[in-house]
Amino acid sequence: MSDLSLVKDHKDDKEHTPRSRRRGNGKMAAGAVVFGLFVLAAVLAPLITKGDPAEQDLLNRLADPSPAHPLGTDQLGRDEWTRLVYAIRVDLRVALLASLVPAILGSLIGIVAGLGAKWLDTAIMRVSDVVVSLPLFIFFIALVGLLGPGDGFLFLGPGELPLIIGFTLVSWVVYARLMRAEVRRVRSMDYVRAARSGGLPRWRVITGHIVPNAIGQSIVYFFVDIGLAVVAISTLSFLGVGIPVGTPEWGAMIQSARTVIQTNWWLIAAPGAAIALAGMGLALIGDGLDDRIKS
Amino acid sequence: MSALIELDDIRVHYTVPTRRHSPPVTLRALDGVSLAVERSRCLGVVGESGCGKSTLANVLVGLRTPTAGRVRYDGREVGARRSKDLCRRIQMVFQDPVGSLNPRRRVRSVLAELIDHHDLVPDTGMNSALDSLMEMVDLPPRVLEARPHELSGGQRQRVAIARALAVQPEVLVADEAVAALDVSAQATVINLLADLRAELGLTIVFISHDLGIVRTLCDSVAVMYAGRVVEEGTAEAVFTAAQHPYTRALLRAAPDLHRPGTVRRSPALEGEPAGTPETNTGCVFLPRCPEAEAACASAPPPYIGNESHRTACIHAVP
Amino acid sequence: MTAIEPVIEIANLTIATAGPGGVTLVDDVSLHVDAGECLGIVGESGSGKSLTLRSVLDLLPSSLVRTRGTMRFRGRRDEESRAVDPRELRGHGVSMIFQEPMSSLNPTMRIGDLIAAGPRARGVSRRDAADRALRLLGEVGVPRPEQRLRAWPHQLSGGLRQRVMIAMALSVEPVLLLCDEPTTALDATVQDQILTLVEHLRAERDMAMILVSHDLSVVSRIADRTAVMYAGRIVEQGPTRALIDDPRHPYTRGLIDSMPQLHGPPVRLKTIEGSPPTAGRLPRGCRFSPRCPLVVDACREADPPLMAIGPYRTTACLRHSAVNAGDQP
Numbered sequence: 022m023s024d025l026s027l028v029k030d031h032k033d034d035k036e037h038t039p040r041s042r043r044r045g046n047g048k049m050a051a052g053a054v055v056f057g058l059f060v061l062a063a064v065l066a067p068l069i070t071k072g073d074p075a076e077q078d079l080l081n082r083l084a085d086p087s088p089a090h091p092l093g094t095d096q097l098g099r100d101e102w103t104r105l106v107y108a109i110r111v112d113l114r115v116a117l118l119a120s121l122v123p124a125i126l127g128s129l130i131g132i133v134a135g136l137g138a139k140w141l142d143t144a145i146m147r148v149s150d151v152v153v154s155l156p157l158f159i160f161f162i163a164l165v166g167l168l169g170p171g172d173g174f175l176f177l178g179p180g181e182l183p184l185i186i187g188f189t190l191v192s193w194v195v196y197a198r199l200m201r202a203e204v205r206r207v208r209s210m211d212y213v214r215a216a217r218s219g220g221l222p223r224w225r226v227i228t229g230h231i232v233p234n235a236i237g238q239s240i241v242y243f244f245v246d247i248g249l250a251v252v253a254i255s256t257l258s259f260l261g262v263g264i265p266v267g268t269p270e271w272g273a274m275i276q277s278a279r280t281v282i283q284t285n286w287w288l289i290a291a292p293g294a295a296i297a298l299a300g301m302g303l304a305l306i307g308d309g310l311d312d313r314i315k316s
Numbered sequence: 317m318s319a320l321i322e323l324d325d326i327r328v329h330y331t332v333p334t335r336r337h338s339p340p341v342t343l344r345a346l347d348g349v350s351l352a353v354e355r356s357r358c359l360g361v362v363g364e365s366g367c368g369k370s371t372l373a374n375v376l377v378g379l380r381t382p383t384a385g386r387v388r389y390d391g392r393e394v395g396a397r398r399s400k401d402l403c404r405r406i407q408m409v410f411q412d413p414v415g416s417l418n419p420r421r422r423v424r425s426v427l428a429e430l431i432d433h434h435d436l437v438p439d440t441g442m443n444s445a446l447d448s449l450m451e452m453v454d455l456p457p458r459v460l461e462a463r464p465h466e467l468s469g470g471q472r473q474r475v476a477i478a479r480a481l482a483v484q485p486e487v488l489v490a491d492e493a494v495a496a497l498d499v500s501a502q503a504t505v506i507n508l509l510a511d512l513r514a515e516l517g518l519t520i521v522f523i524s525h526d527l528g529i530v531r532t533l534c535d536s537v538a539v540m541y542a543g544r545v546v547e548e549g550t551a552e553a554v555f556t557a558a559q560h561p562y563t564r565a566l567l568r569a570a571p572d573l574h575r576p577g578t579v580r581r582s583p584a585l586e587g588e589p590a591g592t593p594e595t596n597t598g599c600v601f602l603p604r605c606p607e608a609e610a611a612c613a614s615a616p617p618p619y620i621g622n623e624s625h626r627t628a629c630i631h632a633v634p
Numbered sequence: 635m636t637a638i639e640p641v642i643e644i645a646n647l648t649i650a651t652a653g654p655g656g657v658t659l660v661d662d663v664s665l666h667v668d669a670g671e672c673l674g675i676v677g678e679s680g681s682g683k684s685l686t687l688r689s690v691l692d693l694l695p696s697s698l699v700r701t702r703g704t705m706r707f708r709g710r711r712d713e714e715s716r717a718v719d720p721r722e723l724r725g726h727g728v729s730m731i732f733q734e735p736m737s738s739l740n741p742t743m744r745i746g747d748l749i750a751a752g753p754r755a756r757g758v759s760r761r762d763a764a765d766r767a768l769r770l771l772g773e774v775g776v777p778r779p780e781q782r783l784r785a786w787p788h789q790l791s792g793g794l795r796q797r798v799m800i801a802m803a804l805s806v807e808p809v810l811l812l813c814d815e816p817t818t819a820l821d822a823t824v825q826d827q828i829l830t831l832v833e834h835l836r837a838e839r840d841m842a843m844i845l846v847s848h849d850l851s852v853v854s855r856i857a858d859r860t861a862v863m864y865a866g867r868i869v870e871q872g873p874t875r876a877l878i879d880d881p882r883h884p885y886t887r888g889l890i891d892s893m894p895q896l897h898g899p900p901v902r903l904k905t906i907e908g909s910p911p912t913a914g915r916l917p918r919g920c921r922f923s924p925r926c927p928l929v930v931d932a933c934r935e936a937d938p939p940l941m942a943i944g945p946y947r948t949t950a951c952l953r954h955s956a957v958n959a960g961d962q963p
Contacts, residue, residue, distance in 0.1 A: 211411070218408050526894070
């Protein structure tokens with residue numbers, strides 16, 4: 022009387038995986054390799070470099086690449102390769118936190134807006150409108166300037182906390198809006214109605230049935246956002262805002278090398294390439310995730 | 317026997333904002349629906365899109381609070397907030413077998429969550445409870461470990477029925493529960509519902525646009541149009557001696573495998589189902605009715621007939 | 635019947651997923667439609683009926699390819715049929731109407747422009763195309779056509795949209811109209827109206843038609859001849875009436891028996907055991923054999939070919955004579 026076989030079993034999955042899903046897996050793998058190499062380099066930094074990114078050698082300034090200095094030295098005779106690798110720690114740490122904090126905060130706000138009372142939703146959306154209308158970079162420069170670099174906080178270096186606060190104030194909006202839209206879509210799905218009519222309490226419906234199905238797009242954006250944050254942080258420190266000059270940080274490195282672009286162009290090209298590659302790797306992960314979710 | 321579920325003059329009205337400078341419009345999804353279903357019976361609700369049949373399902377399971385009117389369950393009046401136990405007693409099976417199962421959950425986890433929440437079996441008995449649920453809906457136990465996308469449409473719909481049965485309900489509200497299925501899967505699910513009703517004494521409210529299925533499954537039928545029940549009675553009476561012009565048109569419009577070949581020169585009914593304008597104080601079917609006359613426009617027609625067959629049409633013969 | 639050639643003749647159509655190890659979804663389907671005739675194709679989801687229809691205009695999704703098959707087409711009665719490429723038929727002799735009337739109409743174009751677009755593309759003047767659009771809207775039963783010309787798709791009801799789509803299809807004066815589940819998304823009374831309209835138009839214009847539907851009762855109302863598809867193959871074909879009254883394939887029989895009946899006392903539905911095979915994991919021998927009540931050893935050895943069993947009738951069942959030999963096999 023019944024269908025005796027499952028229509029698909031897991032063996033089948035490999036043969037009939039939709040194309041977009043396979044393509045997504047490829048992108049994710051490529052992105053993960055790139056990103057993984059960065060993380061690995063950051064962790065193994067003391068082993069693969071000279072060890073101290075601040076060590077100066079004033080007799081050996083602006084040296085050409087050589088076996089001792091694979092990327093040469095900068096104006097203060099610091100090893101560029103060492104600085105480049107140590108900068109991963111700074112850039113990724115700040116970028117990760119500058120995305121994670123707003124992601125969590127914004128998603129929670131979005132859930133409240135999507136499922137809460139109408140007045141609350143209206144209030145949150147109006148506030149988000151105001152934030153969206155702010156001129157981002159001017160706001161940033163003002164805010165970070167106002168807070169000053171400070172001395173660092175817990176494991177954060179000087180200038181990092183103001184950056185994270187600044188990013189949080191601006192980019193929670195994206196997560197809140199994404200989450201609100203998704204939560205509203207999922208809320209009217211039949212499986213949610215089924216869970217509700219099964220008498221499950223509201224919080225269990227939300228945590229067990231609505232949020233897990235609504236969170237996909239936010240996760241995708243989270244990965245893209247880390248990449249964007251890397252670019253933004255470097256841009257800001259290039260402009261002299263945020264991370265103090267002298268810290269091994271890609272944007273700051275480009276900034277200090279800009280006067281020697283004619284002779285020692287690699288001092289700019291190397292951190293530039295690092296920024297681009299990190300951003301690309303993260304975007305690939307996000308894009309691949311997106312393909313997977315949509316298939 | 318007294319009715320298990322009774323709806324008394326249920327109204328669900330929505331206020332829809334229109335363009336600026338014009339007053340908001342009130343949509344009447346349900347406009348004075350009274351129905352009663354006895355225990356272990358099967359009521360079919362038929363009608364076209366927008367007739368309010370899905371709203372009716374939502375009112376029955378408590379997903380929508382009526383604007384006015386009373387719902388009684390087992391003789392007691394049901395308030396706006398339902399107790400956990402009452403939620404358990406009335407369960408719903410949805411139309412779309414894809415959208416009605418949480419794509420991220422395995423079948424086991426969805427069923428266990430509900431059983432657990434209602435403390436229906438001791439923890440040690442969970443596995444056997446789940447196995448017997450699967451048996452009840454004719455699925456192999458390994459479906460428990462599947463996620464929805466690994467199942468066919470018919471299997472998903474049986475999982476949806478198992479989910480409803482998991483909490484040991486008394487009433488099953490099926491909203492177009494087989495409409496999205498292929499013919500052969502549809503037949504097995506219809507037979508399953510008939511069997512469950514016989515074995516468990518379930519009361520079923522079966523909402524469908526397909527008259528053939530309702531004829532196969534139900535003892536009584538309510539025909540809805542624009543938020544009202546225009547004809548209601550035993551399936552036998554409604555299908556063999558339809559009184560309302562709309563019911564007759566529906567019966568005539570349904571394509572029939574064994575009575576084709578006659579090329580009709582005109583369709584059964586002109587126009588399309590649409591909301592009835594607020595200005596219409598008469599019969600809801602008036603705009604499309606081929607038999608309308610002046611009297612139909614003045615007041616809603618009263619029900620003519622008796623408990624086993626009543627019709628809201630002034631032309632109906634008692 | 636004289637030996638006139640059919641309007642369209644498709645031979646050995648095979649469609650598979652692209653790439654290495656492609657899975658065959660439509661397997662060696664051959665069919666033809668005579669002038670003025672309506673062929674119905676019935677099958678469940680995944681049977682390949684829509685793919686077969688779409689391949690006539692090369693409207694397959696990009697992930698699928700036609701791996702085999704030829705097509706011959708005859709544009710006019712006095713013409714000889716010739717081999718054609720599906721793309722040349724778009725807007726020239728063949729039109730198609732789809733299931734979902736909302737997503738099939740471009741929401742950024744007015745109704746009049748939508749209908750006039752086909753003729754305009756073939757060089758008809760703006761004024762003539764507009765006149766034709768108005769006339770067609772009237773012909774497909776849209777009330778107050780002058781006003782509707784300026785309307786947007788979202789302002790129309792489902793039934794009106796489907797009528798607009800039919801008008802668009804007719805605007806290029808096709809000799810063959812392809813209908814893919816044209817009434818599935820519609821209400822019963824509206825479905826009835828659209829089917830009546832299609833019957834009229836076909837008789838008036840002497841168009842040939844292919845109607846694809848999952849619903850045998852819809853097909854039975856319009857089609858002269860019906861083909862039943864199962865798991866990518868045609869398993870039975872014949873004049874509609876004869877096919878329903880005297881099915882010669884157990885799958886056809888099962889489909890008919892599992893349909894709920896509106897008239898007569900209610901009876902328990904008969905069902906077909908199991909579910910259709912997944913493409914790419916077909917059983918050995920006859921595709922229907924695992925579900926077939928009449929199965930014998932020979933059925934599991936080779937997939938039976940379509941065999942002629944009477945005038946215009948073919949079946950792919952070795953035990954076709956047993957299908958109706960009493961209710962219990």
